[in-house]
Amino acid sequence: MYVHVNAAMSADGKLASRERTQLRISGPADFDRVDALRAESDAVAVGVGTVLADDPSLTVDDSDRIAARERDERSAQPARVVVDSRARTSTDARVVDDAATTYLLVSSEAPADRVSALSDAGAVVLTAGADRVDLEAGLDALADEGVDRLMVEGGGELIFSLFEAALVDALSVYVGSMVVGGRDAPTLADGDGFVDDFPELSLTSVDRMDDGVLLQWTVPDDGN
Incomplete structure (x- = not known):
């Protein structure tokens, strides 16, 4: 499976404020780029913290992109994935x-009553891992469901965990022109953090966009 992590952060590396409130970091050009990435993907993933804080829809907005997916005999929308232990x-x-x-x-x-309620609400529940989601097993389960290209939109805990498990192939980050600050504000990669064997990235492009900059990297095969 190809895993592409995409995020927008402030100039000081924050995804949101210390209150975990959503910030408008990027502008129209980047929003359109993200919509195009979603349209190219089989599924779009976030961690449960992002769902609880932002209540995203994770859907493609542009009608032409939706129509193009349907012409290619794909579902109108990519699947949504929530990592929610x-x-x-x-x-x-x-x-x-x-x-x-x-x-x-x-x-x-996961409590059986919560799993049952979410199944009844229409979610397809996949169990992977004992006390927390095993991401490698979870991605294998998604691959069995036909997901070959996965876009990950956050948050910082999930992004860190994917890098820790050496599951990331590409990283795109829009850096906006604002400073958020706050030691408790979420960053691009939270979690426990690395003290050695830092994942290495290969920079592929730098582009000015809106009032910020888009940085894109790939992850070398031996970079984790």
């Missing part, structure tokens, strides 16, 4: 609506 996603969340197929990756510790 304890099945905390609300049954009312937009990501669980009927706009697209939604896969929920949970651990075996």
Whole structure:
């Protein structure tokens, strides 16, 4: 599976404020780029923290891109994936609506009543891992469902975990022209952090976009 991580962060590397509130970091050009990335993907993934904080839909907006997917005999929308070890996603969340197929990756510790409720709401629940989601096993389960190209939109905990498991192939980051600050504000890669064997990246492009800059890297095969 090809895994492309995409994110927007402030000039000081923050994804959101210390209150975990969503920020408008990028502008129209980057929004359109992200929409195009979604349209190219088989599925779009986020961690449960992003769902709880932002209630995203993770769908393609542009009607021409939707039509192009259908002409290629693909679903109108890419699938949505939520990495949610304890099945905390609300049954009312937009990501669980009927706009697209939604896969929920949970651990075996997820409460049975929550799993049942989310299944009844329309989510396809895939169990991978004991006390928390095993990402390698989870991605294998998604591959069995036909997901070959996965776009990951955050948050920082999920992005760190994917790098830790050496599962990332490409990273795109839009850096906006603002400073957020705050030691508790989420960053691009949170989690425990690395102290050695830092994942290495290969810079492929730098482009000015809106009032910021888009940086794109690939991850070499031996970079983790």
